[in-house]
Amino acid sequence: MQPVEDQIYVxxxxxxxxxxxxxxxxxxxxxxxxxxxxxxxxxxxQIKSEHEKTLLNIENEIQQExxxxxxxxxHDNIGQLLSLAKLYLGSSKPEKQSEGKETINQVISEVRALxxxxxxxxxxxLTIVEFIEQQLEKIESTGYCKTKVAYEFELxxxxxxxxxxxxxxIQEVLNNAMKHxxxxxxxxxxxxxxxxxxxxxKDNGKGFDTSLESDGSGMFNLKKRMETIGGDFSITSxxxxxxxIHLMLPN
Amino acid sequence: MDSRFSxxxxxxxxxxxxxxxxxxxxxxxxxxKDERTNIYYWLPFLILTFTVVYEDxxxxxVYNYELNKxxxxxxxxxxxxxxxxxxxxxxxxxxxxxxxxxxxKTWLEPAKKxxxxxxxxxxxxxxxxxxxxxxxxxxxxQPIIFAIGANMILVGSGLYFIGLISNEKYLESNPxxxxxxxxxxxxxxxxxxxxxxxxxxxxxxxxxxxxxxSLFQIDWVMGVLNLSILVLTIASPKLPGIFEKEPYxxxx
Numbered sequence: 216m217q218p219v220e221d222q223i224y225v226x227x228x229x230x231x232x233x234x235x236x237x238x239x240x241x242x243x244x245x246x247x248x249x250x251x252x253x254x255x256x257x258x259x260x261q262i263k264s265e266h267e268k269t270l271l272n273i274e275n276e277i278q279q280e281x282x283x284x285x286x287x288x289x290h291d292n293i294g295q296l297l298s299l300a301k302l303y304l305g306s307s308k309p310e311k312q313s314e315g316k317e318t319i320n321q322v323i324s325e326v327r328a329l330x331x332x333x334x335x336x337x338x339x340x341l342t343i344v345e346f347i348e349q350q351l352e353k354i355e356s357t358g359y360c361k362t363k364v365a366y367e368f369e370l371x372x373x374x375x376x377x378x379x380x381x382x383x384x385i386q387e388v389l390n391n392a393m394k395h396x397x398x399x400x401x402x403x404x405x406x407x408x409x410x411x412x413x414x415x416x417k418d419n420g421k422g423f424d425t426s427l428e429s430d431g432s433g434m435f436n437l438k439k440r441m442e443t444i445g446g447d448f449s450i451t452s453x454x455x456x457x458x459x460i461h462l463m464l465p466n
Numbered sequence: 467m468d469s470r471f472s473x474x475x476x477x478x479x480x481x482x483x484x485x486x487x488x489x490x491x492x493x494x495x496x497x498x499k500d501e502r503t504n505i506y507y508w509l510p511f512l513i514l515t516f517t518v519v520y521e522d523x524x525x526x527x528v529y530n531y532e533l534n535k536x537x538x539x540x541x542x543x544x545x546x547x548x549x550x551x552x553x554x555x556x557x558x559x560x561x562x563x564x565x566x567x568x569x570x571k572t573w574l575e576p577a578k579k580x581x582x583x584x585x586x587x588x589x590x591x592x593x594x595x596x597x598x599x600x601x602x603x604x605x606x607x608q609p610i611i612f613a614i615g616a617n618m619i620l621v622g623s624g625l626y627f628i629g630l631i632s633n634e635k636y637l638e639s640n641p642x643x644x645x646x647x648x649x650x651x652x653x654x655x656x657x658x659x660x661x662x663x664x665x666x667x668x669x670x671x672x673x674x675x676x677x678x679x680s681l682f683q684i685d686w687v688m689g690v691l692n693l694s695i696l697v698l699t700i701a702s703p704k705l706p707g708i709f710e711k712e713p714y715x716x717x718x
Contacts, residue, residue: 223677226662226670230681234660241651245628248641255637 265445272378273383273440274335281332288329298320339379344370346382347403347414351387354401359393363402368412370405377444377465381414384437384448388416388460396420396458403438412464419457427451474525479686486693487518490507493701502704505572506712510696515567516691519646541613543605546665552605559608560593563615566653570622573627573712582625585618609665616657616664623654643710649695656688670688 294320303315341349344366351362364445373381392401398420406413425434438448445465452458474480474661478713484636488594494511501507527534527550534545559678571582595601602608628646630636636670641647663670670678 222669223674226666226681229662230659230684233661234655235657237654241654244631245641247631248637251631252637255634451691 236343240327245386266376268441269440270379273379275382277335277338279378285329285332288325293322293329295324296325319410323448335379337396338382339375341378342370343378343381343414344386345387351401351403354389354393360398361400363400365402365404368405369407371414373465376447378460380440381442381462381464384440384462385416385438387433392416392418392420392458396422404461408461412466414462414464415458416460416462422452422454422456424454425452467505468529470530474521474529479690480521480525482690483518483521486690486697487514488533490514490693490697490700493697493704497700497703507570507700509565509572510699513562513569514693514696514700516557516565517689519555520562521689524553524557527553538605541605542603546605549605554606555604555611559615560590563619564589566570566619569580570619570626570653573626573629573650574622575633575635575713578625578629579713581603582622585622589615589618606661607664607667609667610662611660616661619653619657623650625673626650633713639710639713643708644711644712645709646694649692649699652688652692652695656685656692659688660685 242425247382287366293431300315300318300322304320306312306315349363353363354360391400396418398418401416401418404417405413406415430452434448434450441462447461447463449459449461449463451460471532477544481617490511494507497507504592527537531548534550537552538544538549541552548679567582567589568588571579574582593611597663598610602610626648630641663678663684667678667682670681697707698709
């Protein structure tokens, strides 16, 4: 074979080789795409089912708390009012009887208010800002500690599933602060860090070592919950220096 | 009609590409104003029009020997005044390659677009350096410039395919129904199949002109296929249900 002929063959085979290589590359890419598409769908389904599970757990927790609250109210408030009404209505004095009727009316309105708490419709009508203010008011009314709230921007409303998670996480963070930190002041700031919207919850209580595992599991749950709605959770604390929590809100 | 003129322009390649330009023009001007000003449609239309116009003009340079000779003389080529390589270098190697890089850029996810911009700058720097220093005269085949341009196109295609298998938006779509996938596949094939023949074109013409011409027909076939995909891209709003919306349509 002549050297020129050899070179021509090399050119032809190199061209065919490159063509074959590119065909294999494109076909491989399509196959990899299909595989990843299936994996991605499975991952999305898993995330979706985890999200649904988290929401269900949160709804159950809120309902449990509501039932305990209703039970307490029935025993401590409505039960007392009904006993009082029975006493008034049993009296022969007309003014006592009218007081008894007024007490019955009070019981009716208390029962109406309680019944509203039994389903989760209140979540729809309540904004996160209103919820925060309600919770801080409750803490102040018990005389446990002082509270402060500040907003850098209008928080707006959230879809029901996001609101449920946020309500539960805020409630849990505030409960933890009251249960473990014994603070003089709890403050909530709604602020922006760059493009991130953040709810900052701060207390000046005992603080704790965040590296200790026993303290970390509850925080891990809160972080996971925030992640299911596309947000994030971070905590900064050390013994004697209070606790700072950032709830990064979903966009 | 002059027989040489008709011999050049009645080649199946010229007839096909001019027909594609007419179809492209019809579909482009049937798009609404918003679509016409969207890079997703006007860039393929620009490449289609530019390619057909430069191919027609290159044919005209073969027909008009005097004009070709005059330009070759200005560029310093007195040995082969019938070569229209200088024009192919400008139109095909420099501008068309850059336009294809811009087209690839429109298909990429936003974070990867900057790589293409750097490549285009680097490519023009290389062209200026190699032609300015006379390493690759503008009136002869420029294998180094072609190889660098082709490699950039191949890297751009690689970036697209990496996005295709890793980006969530691409993973939600069916690649066989994405025009960008077919466009990238044909660009990849065009540049890889013509890589060897284009780099060795001067050698092939000197030892076996017939084989050189045959290998060049691959370029023509791939050229027609590429232009057909460009026409399909322009016509895609009028062909609902066939193709899926591109994931980076809004971002581009």
